Amino acid sequence: xxxxxLQYLAECIERGKVNQQAAYPPDLSGRPGASEVTRELLxxxxxxxxxxxxxxxxGMERIGEKFGSGQAFIPxxxxxxxxxxxxxxxxxxxxxxxxxxxxxxxxxxxxxxxRHDIGKNLLRMVMEGNGWKAVDLGTNVSAEQFLxxxxxxxxxxxxxxxxxxxxMLNMERITKAIKAQSPxxxxxxxxxxxxxxxxxxxxxxxxxPSPQDLVAHLxxx
Amino acid sequence: MVPSFLERLQxxxxxxxxxxxxxxxxxxxxxxxDCPEEFNLAHPEIVQSIYSDYFAAGSDIVETxxxxxxxxxxxxxxxxxxxxxxxxxxxxxxxxxxxxxxxVAGSIGPTGAMLEPMGTLAIQIAYDFFKEQxxxxxxxxxxxxxxxxxxxxxxxxxxxxxxxxxxxLPVVGSMTFDLAxxxxxxxWGVDIPTMVQRLSDAGADILGANCGNGVEVxxxxxxxxRPITSLPLMAQPNAGLPEIKDxxxxxxxxxxxxxEKMKAVLAVGIGILGGCCGSxxxxxxxxxxxxxxxxxxxxx
Ligand code: B12
Numbered sequence: 001x002x003x004x005x006l007q008y009l010a011e012c013i014e015r016g017k018v019n020q021q022a023a024y025p026p027d028l029s030g031r032p033g034a035s036e037v038t039r040e041l042l043x044x045x046x047x048x049x050x051x052x053x054x055x056x057x058x059g060m061e062r063i064g065e066k067f068g069s070g071q072a073f074i075p076x077x078x079x080x081x082x083x084x085x086x087x088x089x090x091x092x093x094x095x096x097x098x099x100x101x102x103x104x105x106x107x108x109x110x111x112x113x114x115r116h117d118i119g120k121n122l123l124r125m126v127m128e129g130n131g132w133k134a135v136d137l138g139t140n141v142s143a144e145q146f147l148x149x150x151x152x153x154x155x156x157x158x159x160x161x162x163x164x165x166x167x168m169l170n171m172e173r174i175t176k177a178i179k180a181q182s183p184x185x186x187x188x189x190x191x192x193x194x195x196x197x198x199x200x201x202x203x204x205x206x207x208x209p210s211p212q213d214l215v216a217h218l219x220x221x
Numbered sequence: 222m223v224p225s226f227l228e229r230l231q232x233x234x235x236x237x238x239x240x241x242x243x244x245x246x247x248x249x250x251x252x253x254x255d256c257p258e259e260f261n262l263a264h265p266e267i268v269q270s271i272y273s274d275y276f277a278a279g280s281d282i283v284e285t286x287x288x289x290x291x292x293x294x295x296x297x298x299x300x301x302x303x304x305x306x307x308x309x310x311x312x313x314x315x316x317x318x319x320x321x322x323x324x325v326a327g328s329i330g331p332t333g334a335m336l337e338p339m340g341t342l343a344i345q346i347a348y349d350f351f352k353e354q355x356x357x358x359x360x361x362x363x364x365x366x367x368x369x370x371x372x373x374x375x376x377x378x379x380x381x382x383x384x385x386x387x388x389x390l391p392v393v394g395s396m397t398f399d400l401a402x403x404x405x406x407x408x409w410g411v412d413i414p415t416m417v418q419r420l421s422d423a424g425a426d427i428l429g430a431n432c433g434n435g436v437e438v439x440x441x442x443x444x445x446x447r448p449i450t451s452l453p454l455m456a457q458p459n460a461g462l463p464e465i466k467d468x469x470x471x472x473x474x475x476x477x478x479x480x481e482k483m484k485a486v487l488a489v490g491i492g493i494l495g496g497c498c499g500s501x502x503x504x505x506x507x508x509x510x511x512x513x514x515x516x517x518x519x520x521x
Contacts, residue, residue: 024338070401073410074372075339113253115297115333140254140297165463165470166253193462 013059016079034083048094105156109141116163126211143177162191172202230453230492238495239275256298261310278502279509284328285311293332305357312361327358351383365391372407378423385424394420395429413445429455432497436482443489453492460499472499480507
């Protein structure tokens, strides 16, 4: 039973079935969505971490792969993340009460001059989904804002996102400013136009094509 | 009588549009966190120098510096009350340097917000934003409009309708395409038949593809559009995707390579040819050469 619910929940995430009232996708109309199924799983005693790993992240990963291969598009990502948030709303209380432990904190933002936030929001979701606390500074974030957040959360990782070639230059400035003030802080970078070579050139600690790759790296290091 | 803009297209002429505005502004002093449309008031001479350079390079049509001039985008800079001023000025500056027989096109880009039900921007509000922008550009004297770089077909449709209903001027409906596997789609998943159908129904006079992922994708978009519509087509690819070389931003297509690749695009049968991000006056000079040369060839 639980196994079936987990599978159905993964499908709700992948296909963006937010809750029972949601009209989208049409063929699931009237059926329970991510919100109700997550509630039901928690009520029958399934561990929050288990729900995350075995359903929510499975759904997100599937839609991410389809996006990467041109079988899904930005609206599909957005509706999937809506479903993901609907599920996370039920899980949050458990994480916040300490019933499930945070692995650490990551400060996130899209760099100065850049207002693309879809990728950065997915990064936040995947980090949260994998047990990290995310401090999301939003878009168009300056070096000063990152430094101020680091003062507040000193042992955090930093995740920088950039989608514009012009703002990749700002990413370089921000990375250097953080490293100058706080050399031990680990900085990870991502966004479509980036590469490992660019990461190396600006002195960051790793480029990852997808948030899942960053999580995998953190688990093994 | 001098033929009108649409008459010239209907006669089968190819009109030359301009190259990029954004990347030219950056070359002439715009920083990444400046509001580009504010330059119309703060640095009119810079904006006007770009218009003049394009006309001098051979453009028949020059676009206004108003791509992000809708209320939603301007609010990101706290400038949402300046919509009318910025847009009217963008058009006036262009009209002041527009030679006889040439045209000024009002540029209208996406709001950057997601429409309902996926996002939070209501359809009616988006319509009003586009109408507000279009009216200001028309007041400033534009001859036609480019609704461009659209990715969601609903938004493109609303913008085309708002422009048409509020100004009655000719309007281009242009979207940005990429390759999804082997299929030409926008990032929102819109394919060419859907785009052609819906923007034609919304009242577009010309259909187009702009920006995107280099000349090759725009070529494929034109090849898919040509057989399924009798409307004139517009092709304005970017000069490829930018790269960083020694801390400078460079676009892969030189004016020469751009001209070479655009031959195939022109051969599809194009009403308006031009460039997008990374193309400058020199690219346009080369396209002028291409069009003139092509015309001579077909007259022989
Ligand atoms: C959506 C979009 C927009 C929307 C943004 C909406 C929003 N709220 O984000 C709007 C319409 C506002 C927009 C505006 C502009 N855009 Co835009 N936009 C895009 C588009 C279509 C998709 C970007 C996206 O969201 N992708 C989906 C996400 C999921 O992918 P992603 O961000 O890469 O993230 C993934 C990974 O990279 C990774 N990741 C991301 N960050 C990080 C960080 C870390 C640490 C890690 C580990 C991983 C990671 O995780 C994600 C999931 O796998 C792209 C074209 C394309 N098809 O990619 C153009 C594109 C990025 N835009 C472009 C441009 C030029 C612009 C504008 C300048 C246009 C203009 N002339 O005004 C403006 C700039 C505004 C600004 N100041 O930022 C160009 C950039 C060219 C370049 N290389 O410089 C592109 C490539 C389009 C093009 N072909 O020319 N844009």
